Amino acid sequence: MLKKNKKHFLSIDPAKSPIFYGYIVLVIGSIGVFCSIPGQTIGVSVFTDPVKDALGLSRNQFSNAYLIGTIASALIIGRAGVWFDKYGARLVAFFAALTLGIALFLSSWSLHMSNFVKSILEVDSWMIPFVIITFLFFLLRFAGQGVLTMASRNMIMIWFDKNRGKVNAFTSIAISFGFSASPLWVDALIESNGWQGAWKWLGAALLLFSILIFLLYKNKPEDYGLIPDGKIIQNRNPKASNTVSKQFTLKEAKSQRAFWMYALILAFNSFFVTGLTFHIVSIFESQGFPKSDAIAIFLPASVVAVIVSIIFNYLSDYLPLKLFLYLMILGGIVASVGFLSLPTIYGIPLLITGFGILSGFYGVLNTIAWPRFFGREHLGAISGRVMSFLILASALAPSIFSLCYTSFGSYHFLGYLGLSYLLFIAIGSIKANNPNRG
Template sequence: MATIFRKPLIDPAKSPIFYGYVILFIGTIGIYCSIPGQTIGVSVFTDPVKDALGLSRNQFSNAYMIGTIVSSLVIGRAGVWFDKYGARYVAFFAALTLGVTLFLCSWSAIMSSYIKELLSLDTWIVPFTVMTVLFFLLRFAGQGVLTMASRNVIMIWFDKNRGKVNSFSSVALSFGFSSSPLWVNFLIEGYGWQQTWQFLAIGLLIFSVFIFIFYKISPEKHGLLPDGAKSLSAAEEEKKVLPKQFTLDEAKKERAFWMYGLTLAFNSFFITGLTFHVVSIFTHEGFIKEDAIAIFLPGSVVA
């Protein structure tokens, strides 16, 4: 077992193409696999799950909000893990955690009923607490750690072409994310919300094997250079300027940090709220559920 963990199953230096493109492909799929932990992947489950648990829409969305906020308070630790252990292990265990959490989500109604019987309580607080914990795990492992590790491992393998690579990945993910409510809703309609979460969990557990095999922390660790460059000339070495790396305290003192941070935060608050309640909003205005879900795909074209 120890030998398996020490010896790489695939050597990037022996790849017939620059291994960064393999990372681009598999890393993009890794981000896509975080959909069950993203709002766009949870929103389709809102109505059937809250009804099964006996929660109101406000109670269910408040559980989601609390789970998300608590996740955001501890997600910074994942960056430390990424620097210490690398993308391979961080993304692998994040995918495992997300898969196990999805199984627990599929059993949330059963767990809630069991806890009520065990404590002899019949109150909404029990399912509310269960979903708050599960939403924390979903958001932390999926929207947080798996997304961060998968996106960062792509960026590490590129330097000059980092912007181009990021654009290709982002366009693919925009269409992938936007189409996900359609096929997730198809599964829910055909198999029920419990089994759909179990299907997603099995898919994640299978993909975690690919993460462990294909994710590599950096080109330099394998005798390669970013972008597939063969070597740097003396002139390029002299011109090469290393970007300044900011600590957290240093970043907080920069105006740009707060401008970008607050802008992204406002966008996340608005988009998260709209996405989470999109079916209810459309239903209130006289549209059917399918119309609500269908807006994501044309929206991705604009994005």
């Protein structure tokens, strides 16, 4: 018999909703991912110049603090996945939003904390603000980019099965446009309120959103007599909704070739896109292009990414994901060739196309592959481990790109390294089949 869900104070019962509650989960979960922006690179980067200047840190010191904080968050994000499986999306996302909100308030007071510690220790050293901002970056990255994003995405996928691709198309479009516009409104917030005031406003917004999470986030449809996609359980048997033949544990998932091949191509996307974005002006200037040409690639690449995401999220309900895996590899190859061909007239179009294809398929595979391949029971632990790879790749990318340029006087080595890596993934993925399809 299906266990009745415990009643929570001010909680809403999805079984009494006039529409399938999964659609409410879809909207509120998408907002949850959007609210992770203050902990994402795109949200933090706008604060770089005013914060580093206020704290008296050089650009390298500030970047290294971000690197260390991000790596530290990657090392423990897998634990958050285990919490997701044990306690559910509601509690995990609630505490993630609460932590992110508190971290944003603490970040707004980072200068005061630094000056206070300096006065207590009677030491005027850059190490004091460096340590403080490193810890704050850890909190921002862990709670925002890591836990809140993972819990929100996973919750949506748990409430849908046959229609995962269609609902993920909605989420991808909303988040793509939301993330693309975020530097503009975050910058406007800083201009109006200063960097300290901007972080306080964002912190207040996260604390308010944590209340919505407590009210509206729901763990599983089975807890309320429902199953994914909106049907009512007739025999009250929760197993009736499972469309996969086996629910894999993290250990079992890691024994499958598909886990590693899909995780590695997603990690390549995180590495390449982060490194390219972080050093885009330097990369283009090294090939004789002005800054305006460098910045201009993001809009058309975003258009390509959204088109790819819409089409293939929809098709993912009907086609094997292995086809998408190879198309993503192809996008990586096109991007790498464009990267190497920048001095020519074909370089920028190829880079834009490959960049867009990579980003588009990233949104499809990173969300849909794990519940389809390994089931929903241990989705948090599995996606949490993958998230740790992605965060680590994005953390290392800026330093490796910079090291390549300072060592070889060019970024070209990374293009050849990328092609070699993609060839390895292509060969290794030949037998990377869906473990739940035999």
